[in-house]
Amino acid sequence: MVVQIEDSQLVKQYIQGDERAIEALINRHNSRLTGFIYSKVGDRELTEDIFQDTFMKVIRTLKKGAYNEEGKFLPWVMRIAHNLVIDHFRKHNRMPMYNSRESYNIFSLLDDDKLNAEKQLIKEQIDSDLIKMIKELPEDQQEVLEMRIYKDMSFKEISDNTGVSINTALGRMRYALINLRKLVEANNIVLTN
Secondary structure, X not given: OOOOOOHHHHHHHHHOOOHHHHHHXXXXXXXXXXXXXXXXXXXXXXXXXXXXXXHHHHHHHHHHOOXXXXXXXXXXXXHHHHHHHHHHHHHHOOOXXXXXXXXXXXXXXXOOOOOOHHHHHHHHHHHHHHHHHHHHOXXXXXXXXXXXXXXXXXHHHHHHHHOXXXXXXXXXXXXXXXXXXXXXXXXXXXXXX
């Protein structure tokens, strides 16, 4: 009976200098990771590139001693691959422009009936991230942001609807955008696809 060495043990062996350990990890997770990447990008060559980039990142992280072993090697590697897929689409596609005058609906910002699987994955993540970040803003900033961006109201209309001066409405919008940028940076969130 062949006993399979745990991922965590292979990681330790690799960190201690055993180059065969990383090869064993790559071989062990090759088909699952390749299948995962291919399901997102739908292109064999691109899948191979992202697979290689994923393991280059894994190797660099392990060599730096920056990997915290918690028995979750495969989920960690899958997350790296997932992020590289998102990075790829972010670099090669632009976020669609919002051009609707319908009532506020954050999902309409990214509405596209022709989304393929990878864009759908990215869209869902962007939607989720935006909702969470907007909810973290103070109420007065949320209100002005929704009226200006999603309802396409002028600052005069916002002023009339909220009972504050135009300058106050402008200030709230400015602070909402500043705070959203801080949240994006603090959480290392990508908001483009």
